[in-house]
Amino acid sequence: MINKKTLANLIVIVVLIGVATFINQPYLRHVIITACIFSTLSMFYNLTYGFVGIYNFGFAAFFGIGAYSSAILSTDVGIPVVFSMIMATLISALFGFVLMIPCLRMHGYTPGIVTLAFGEIIRILIIASADLTNGEMGYWGIVPLFESDQVYLIFAMIMMIAVMMGILMLMRSNIGLAFHIIKDDQLAAQSVGSNIKAYKLLAMSLSCGGAGLVGAFYAHYLMTITPAICGMTYTIQILCMALFGGVGTIVGPAIGGFSLTVLTEALRFLNDYRLLIYGILIVVIIMFFPKGLMGVAQKIKELLESKLKMEGGSEVNVNVED
Amino acid sequence: MSMLKINGVSKHFGGLVALDKVSFNVNQGTIVGLIGPNGSGKTTLFNCISGIYKLTAGTIEFKGKRIGNMPSHIISGHGIGRTFQQVRPFANLSVYNNIRAGYIFSNKVRDKNQYDCIMNTIKFVGLMGKEELKAGGLPLAMRKRLEIGRALVGEPDLLLLDEVAAGLNIKESQEIIELVHQINDKGITVLMVEHVMPIIMKVCSKIIVLADGKKIAEGQPIEISNDKRVIESYLGAESVKELVL
Numbered sequence: 261m262i263n264k265k266t267l268a269n270l271i272v273i274v275v276l277i278g279v280a281t282f283i284n285q286p287y288l289r290h291v292i293i294t295a296c297i298f299s300t301l302s303m304f305y306n307l308t309y310g311f312v313g314i315y316n317f318g319f320a321a322f323f324g325i326g327a328y329s330s331a332i333l334s335t336d337v338g339i340p341v342v343f344s345m346i347m348a349t350l351i352s353a354l355f356g357f358v359l360m361i362p363c364l365r366m367h368g369y370t371p372g373i374v375t376l377a378f379g380e381i382i383r384i385l386i387i388a389s390a391d392l393t394n395g396e397m398g399y400w401g402i403v404p405l406f407e408s409d410q411v412y413l414i415f416a417m418i419m420m421i422a423v424m425m426g427i428l429m430l431m432r433s434n435i436g437l438a439f440h441i442i443k444d445d446q447l448a449a450q451s452v453g454s455n456i457k458a459y460k461l462l463a464m465s466l467s468c469g470g471a472g473l474v475g476a477f478y479a480h481y482l483m484t485i486t487p488a489i490c491g492m493t494y495t496i497q498i499l500c501m502a503l504f505g506g507v508g509t510i511v512g513p514a515i516g517g518f519s520l521t522v523l524t525e526a527l528r529f530l531n532d533y534r535l536l537i538y539g540i541l542i543v544v545i546i547m548f549f550p551k552g553l554m555g556v557a558q559k560i561k562e563l564l565e566s567k568l569k570m571e572g573g574s575e576v577n578v579n580v581e582d
Numbered sequence: 583m584s585m586l587k588i589n590g591v592s593k594h595f596g597g598l599v600a601l602d603k604v605s606f607n608v609n610q611g612t613i614v615g616l617i618g619p620n621g622s623g624k625t626t627l628f629n630c631i632s633g634i635y636k637l638t639a640g641t642i643e644f645k646g647k648r649i650g651n652m653p654s655h656i657i658s659g660h661g662i663g664r665t666f667q668q669v670r671p672f673a674n675l676s677v678y679n680n681i682r683a684g685y686i687f688s689n690k691v692r693d694k695n696q697y698d699c700i701m702n703t704i705k706f707v708g709l710m711g712k713e714e715l716k717a718g719g720l721p722l723a724m725r726k727r728l729e730i731g732r733a734l735v736g737e738p739d740l741l742l743l744d745e746v747a748a749g750l751n752i753k754e755s756q757e758i759i760e761l762v763h764q765i766n767d768k769g770i771t772v773l774m775v776e777h778v779m780p781i782i783m784k785v786c787s788k789i790i791v792l793a794d795g796k797k798i799a800e801g802q803p804i805e806i807s808n809d810k811r812v813i814e815s816y817l818g819a820e821s822v823k824e825l826v827l
Contacts, residue, residue, distance in 0.1 A: 438683075441672050441675070447634065448672065449683075450634070450655050450658070451634075451658055452687050453658035453684075453688060
């Protein structure tokens with residue numbers, strides 16, 4: 261079953277991971293791990309925003325729920341880290357599922373407002389329940405998942421690639437088609453017999469559960485988290501990554517996640533003014549490149565192909581006429 | 583045998599009465615036409631049958647089962663396919679995937695080979711060779727065919743066609759009428775809304791006329807074309823007097 265293309269992809273992946281293991285510089289390693297984390301997050305974000313067309317502007321809250329759940333379960337309760345991460349994933353997915361239920365009755369951008377409010381509520385709840393979360397001060401001393409940073413790096417890369425493959429397979433399956441048709445036309449989707457409510461719930465649970473898993477990984481990697489990770493800033497950052505790479509594509513959000521994490525690191529000296537750049541970026545992308553980097557790549561490819569056709573002479577043109 | 587039974591169906595939007603106690607039967611294997619001036623409630627009735635609107639009053643029975651007020655996707659699962667007045671294919675998907683969307687949600691064709699089923703349908707509606715094209719880029723006539731194909735691939739018992747000939751030129755509408763006949767030959771019952779009178783007169787064995795949400799006439803094409811109330815509702819009472827005089 262393995263054809264040339266998948267074999268080539270596999271080789272590229274193995275080489276990438278191999279090279280990554282030899283990165284000894286702690287800073288570079290940290291940037292790559294962060295980039296993997298945000299790439300994975302933006303792929304999960306794209307699952308609802310890009311494929312199904314659900315506006316979730318409280319996405320970072322699910323990331324935060326995952327991070328805090330796993331931190332508390334492993335450090336305070338004493339559950340092994342692997343299990344606490346799985347539980348954190350399920351808890352986030354459950355929150356996503358429950359939040360989606362009222363959103364099913366809404367149209368257009370209204371779910372966006374509901375999820376935005378939900379995100380703020382979660383952030384404030386985490387600050388308020390200081391007994392459990394240590395409030396504004398942040399939760400530290402979280403049990404680590406691995407001993408060495410090298411293993412974190414490999415795990416982060418494998419996680420990112422696995423999520424990409426998983427989403428690729430999902431979108432090629434019947435479930436993926438069900439997602440696509442909801443985005444295209446809800447009324448028509450219902451008329452062919454698709455239970456669009458069930459598929460929206462599924463998409464939201466998957467996306468939020470994924471955010472929870474990445475959040476849990478993030479918590480055990482950094483070993484310290486603050487309520488800020490639930491805030492709008494993070495959601496905007498993730499949204500921006502998905503848009504930049506190409507919303508509604510599979511690889512796009514991952515590329516966006518990588519490139520913008522690096523950009524964020526480079527612009528660290530600007531502090532909060534970085535948000536200004538994100539704002540400008542979102543406006544420019546939506547206005548001029550609605551499909552992000554992937555869209556630009558597609559256009560360039562089409563241009564090259566049409567040039568090749570022109571050089572190929574009239575034979576090709578005859579085919580086009582047919 | 584009666585396939586679809588509409589029983590005193592009413593639909594109110596706030597104070598506006600869109601449908602007022604409409605009742606009629608659609609017999610198995612027939613082609614029934616639904617006509618009426620603009621705003622008479624034809625599309626509203628379609629939306630009630632396919633579950634997009636909840637009924638204010640009355641019942642709808644399909645193959646002996648009450649389907650009124652059921653969710654859209656369940657009604658579709660019982661075997662009612664439909665097309666829309668404003669064509670709604672999945673614009674960003676290929677022709678193949680459009681038809682596939684109709685296939686995967688149908689209970690009836692689950693055991694059959696997916697590829698064969700889809701390709702047969704594409705062939706049947708006359709879109710052979712266009713499988714890979716994006717639906718949004720097709721001309722109107724083909725988008726209409728695609729929509730019919732999407733509804734047909736799940737092998738419905740009843741097909742609701744909302745103005746299939748609207749916006750098509752004479753040749754295209756003749757072809758699509760030919761398609762409607764072929765669909766009916768497969769044993770599928772058809773209920774169609776249509777504005778183009780020659781088509782409805784030629785194709786349908788029974789016609790139901792709506793005006794202002796009420797059923798004003800029901801019968802064979804000949805009876806309908808001579809019905810005074812139908813002519814009145816289409817041309818206005820004044821012009822009928824002129825005609826008579």
